[in-house]
Amino acid sequence: MSETLIENIVIYGVVVLVFGLTMWFYLRKLRNQNRMITEKIVQAKSEGLYEPVSLHPVVDPKSCIQSGACIVACPEKDILGIVNGRATTINASRCIGHGACFHACPTQAITLYIGTEKRGVDLPHVDENFETNVPGLFIAGEIGGMGLIRNAVEQGRQAVENLAKGLDRKVAADYDLVIIGAGPAGISASLAAKKLGLSTLTLEQDFLGGTVFSFPRSKIVMTSPMDLPLHGKVRLFETSKQELLDLWQQVIEKHEIRIRENVKVESISRLNGHFEISVLSDEIYTSRRVLLAIGRRGTPRKLNVPGEESPKVAYRLLDPERIREQQILVVGGGDSAIEAALLLADQNEVVLSYRGAAFNRLKPANKQRIDQAKQEGKVTILYQSNVVRIEPQSVSILLDGEEKQREIENDLVYIFAGGELPTQFLEKAGIKITRKFGESVLKHKK
Template identity: 40%
Template sequence: MLMKIYVFLAQSTWLLGIAFMVGLAVWGMRQRDKHHKEAKRKWDDAVAKKMNEPASLHPEIDPTLCGGCGACVAACPEGEIIKLINHRAVLIEPTACVGHGACQVACPYDAIQLVFGTKTRGMELPRIDPNFQTNVPGLYIAGELGGMGLIRNAVKQGKLAASHAAKNLGGGGGAQFDVLIVGCGPAGLAASLACAEAKVKYLCIEQAKFGGTIYNFPKQKVVMSHPLDFPLAGQIKFNKHKVSKEELLSLWTHLKRQSNLSMVEDCRFINLQKRGDVFHVETSKGIMTAKKVILGMGVRGTPRKLNLPNEEMTKVTYNLLDPDQYQQKWIAVVGGGNAGVEAAQYLCKPGLRNKVFLLVRGPTFDRCNEENQNIIKDYERKGMVKICYNTTVEQIEKDHLMIKMDGKVLRLQNDFLFVFAGAILPFAFLKSLGIMIDTKYGEAVKASS
């Protein structure tokens, strides 16, 4: 009798185990199907909003090679912008992709390559070789101007460009500098350190303040940053994944002082000419000559304007450094992208007591990531900001704006107007320097030497 009880219990336990495993499998399949459906919904939404075309460098996933393991999904540091749909990886939020390349590294099937542009949407880029030298011998481009964003990309490119320039100085007798670097951002800093390491005579000039684009970020803006590998300093790791603008600039200032780098602020690059083996560089502080020139000035130095009368008024600005300077004001922010939406977020915080209006040209946000959209929409529900879709500024006056919203012209009280309409890419200027511009249609990134 006792034996029968043991057998019954054993069988019951075995059956319960089978039932549990089956139930777990069913639950897992349902969760997977749920995630796939959510990913498909996001992709369809991106297509409907015409936000399915990546703006810059991005992964291209070959569905015939993808094994559906999800390694790329887990590796992406920008959140859930890659998802599995029908067991294949899909870039469901292309406009949020900034070209980290972590997905490509993580893929065990070699199904991902990083590309510029798409088959239908070309991307204009200056022609550069694997050492970041343009078709003009001795003239280099590093960082965002070359089509690849991210601080770590700019650091790597600045380092490689300067190292190659320092090893190939050639002639150019009588030049003031071996290497002249334009821009004191991440590319310029890395290039300066590489030149200092190579013990060549160099100078880095910056039209504004040390830090370049990073300096112009709003106060306490979080910069997503991985370890950075600088010449002289080696690899620098951070104790946390999210590093603020101030923390990053503090580190860079330390590197600058530690290596006694040759840098000049408030020195604007105007033009250059190559005469023989020497570049004659026109700046706001006079003509400078160099054997090699590295352009690491980014693409945000010339903001796109509204081209309206009175736009030169001091109330109109194109960046936001310190939100705390604006309190109890009527503020309008133009721009439906990440920069405009983030500025509105900073300016509408309760402690500032501002009246903030976010003016979006179209019926929805333009190339703004989902996280920023969710935050600003939540702020609107709380009454902290007013989002005005289908809205443009028609007239700028001292204490108000005339805006057109859904075809109706309205008067909006206004103390400050922030314009985030993107930047004018300096391709015409680069062409005037002799640099060739190519249009890429889904062309893979070439490995750097």
């Protein structure tokens, strides 16, 4: 056998060996990744985090090429993972619907869905142009099912651009457009309307910022850039509530946007080709178009227990740093309740009451922080508990499995039980409410 042949055999043998080792390590890595993701899914199911609660991604296995772009794009972590060559959801109930995975997927394999086959979500009827079943009446933002500030801002702009098409100024009315709500969607819509030259009035039942205004002053409310009409790209990261409100105020003042605060709309009626908007002060405005941007949490959900009307009960926490040496009860198990309890725990005695057996919809960072606070004795957590009565100096709480109520000394009560969809208000305006069971709300156009 010639030396050349031997050398070739050795070279080919080495190449085959290297290739084989590479494939072995690669396959082992894939097996380990599959095992880790599978274990996370099992854990998510055991903790009640696997089933989506609201808006969530659904992956088309035929289109997925396991690039991992969706996983990298998601800032919430462990919402998506790759198992057996395709992306899949893990902790789906933690998804907050920002849609970063949807936009990042290179093969358009992801669609955003609302609700599931078993769990429905009530939503107003809105078409692809953000118009309801009532001609001329549009909806944008959280009330339509899309979460996050950036999404609400984008929808506010798009809704105004759509409603401006075919606007008949021959119809007698005070305004081209009345916008109800001055949260992210309403502010964006107001700016977009100004850009398009529409005569516009914006009404807000509370203060500029809507739901954002009700957050604690230092709360981080935005972690990704957004496009604000007339202003351009907002390249702020880790933006606090106060920073965002200050920016909105500056932009609104610069462009002379008219926003009336502390004005609650009672009804919307369509008459003779225009709308009449009645407010609590008995004023009536007329408009050719109406945009609802009121959010889903505009009306806090109450516990409906004796004593809840007490002045010591609140549904939002604005300045936690000013509250000191108080005995406080926080009610709720979502991120807002957890963040409030943590903010108050530094200078007060805090008890957290939650009706569930475990927290199952928290951001990972909040879950870690509340577990640590419990271990360190900063927060007392009462799982499977319900507030029965609120007294001037105490609260009565009933725990599952206990016949006798616990009476706890108390100075302040903060309730974070979510918000109620203003169904009666919407239906009175003629808007149809339907329950969505796993229907797509954002998909790529083929």
